[in-house]
Amino acid sequence: MAGESVISVRHLKTYFYTEKRCNKAVNDVSFEIRKGKCLCVVGESGCGKSVTASSIMQLLPRLSRIEEGEIIYHTHDKGDVVLSDLGKNSKEMRAYRGKNIAMIFQDPMTALNPVFKVGNQIAENIRQHDKCSKAEARKRTLELLKQMGIPEPERRIDQYPHEYSGGMRQRAMIALAMSCSPDVLLADEPTTALDVTIQAQIFELMTKLKEENDTAILLITHDMGVVCEMADDVLVMYMGNVVESGTAREVLKNPKHPYTRALLASILVLGKGKDQNIQPIRGMTPNPYNRPPGCQFEPRCDFACEACRERMPDEEVIEGTTHMIRCCNWREACKNDGE
Numbered sequence: 001m002a003g004e005s006v007i008s009v010r011h012l013k014t015y016f017y018t019e020k021r022c023n024k025a026v027n028d029v030s031f032e033i034r035k036g037k038c039l040c041v042v043g044e045s046g047c048g049k050s051v052t053a054s055s056i057m058q059l060l061p062r063l064s065r066i067e068e069g070e071i072i073y074h075t076h077d078k079g080d081v082v083l084s085d086l087g088k089n090s091k092e093m094r095a096y097r098g099k100n101i102a103m104i105f106q107d108p109m110t111a112l113n114p115v116f117k118v119g120n121q122i123a124e125n126i127r128q129h130d131k132c133s134k135a136e137a138r139k140r141t142l143e144l145l146k147q148m149g150i151p152e153p154e155r156r157i158d159q160y161p162h163e164y165s166g167g168m169r170q171r172a173m174i175a176l177a178m179s180c181s182p183d184v185l186l187a188d189e190p191t192t193a194l195d196v197t198i199q200a201q202i203f204e205l206m207t208k209l210k211e212e213n214d215t216a217i218l219l220i221t222h223d224m225g226v227v228c229e230m231a232d233d234v235l236v237m238y239m240g241n242v243v244e245s246g247t248a249r250e251v252l253k254n255p256k257h258p259y260t261r262a263l264l265a266s267i268l269v270l271g272k273g274k275d276q277n278i279q280p281i282r283g284m285t286p287n288p289y290n291r292p293p294g295c296q297f298e299p300r301c302d303f304a305c306e307a308c309r310e311r312m313p314d315e316e317v318i319e320g321t322t323h324m325i326r327c328c329n330w331r332e333a334c335k336n337d338g339e
């Protein structure tokens, strides 16, 4: 893939262990997040999107651990750093977290501390990473809160998280993540709780960060409208595997995997008019503790064959492209395309 990679995730496996059972939440996932580009990660609930992002940050939930694989951060000054080799509480990891690699969580209270004023938390973050005066950090905090559309920022800067509404907390957390212009921004459903005008403002800020600072963005979202708007690259996940990936043009304009095609057929596309034929994906995602032995999508797939029941198909990259598909029958699935 053209363009410099900032984060390489290689054969990542992150498993959960509960009551002597193992959930292979992320099972052999590889991808690159490129400098100044936005990688959108899509897939149904429970497919491992959040666990993948938390693995990069090394902020995994209890009972889970990185089992195998590597997460490499290509720094501009210190060469390649293998994040997955650093202890999650090591000094080095803590230094990267927040400054170089920032994350916007699904739940804002995982990032905001309830006992400190919002403004102080953001200003502290700025000062921890950029040596500037308190007054300067406060000025930049105020500016950020304004950009996030927080009403009355001069007053709100000195309030505690519980005095903010849910949507405002979300925006404060985004301000916190963006406060020191990170190299990499991991955004997990950053705007789900927000109304559309604020959503648009936040995506505009993310685009600005990407274009002006060359920030590499990983954006997890359910909203295909957002994907079409924001993505340079797309990663489609299903039950812990990447089933299709490539540039936005490759994956969205020419989806090949039956799952991606079903996913795209299950949503309304803005601008396509009201006569769209919406097809929900049949069946449900399997129980993660009782998975199909082969391709995870096989029980719901119209093109499944014996081979799919036996094992997960290998990755196949279409020659001369970056378009990867993990399906042995994608040609069959696409045979009527372009008619």
Ligand SMILES: Nc1ncnc2c1ncn2[C@@H]1O[C@H](COP(=O)(O)OP(=O)(O)OP(=O)(O)O)[C@@H](O)[C@H]1O
Pocket (backbone or CB within 6 Å): 016, 018, 023, 025, 043, 044, 045, 046, 047, 048, 049, 050, 051, 052, 061, 062, 063, 288
């Ligand atoms: N804290 C946890 N404890 C136990 N299992 C978990 C935990 N968090 C996630 N999992 C399991 O890991 C798998 C992947 O979950 P993950 O949260 O990454 O999904 P997701 O793709 O982010 O879904 P969503 O779209 O709903 O946010 C699921 O099977 C889920 O049940």
Ligand SMILES: [Mg+2]
Pocket (backbone or CB within 6 Å): 049, 050, 051, 106, 188
């Ligand atoms: Mg999630």
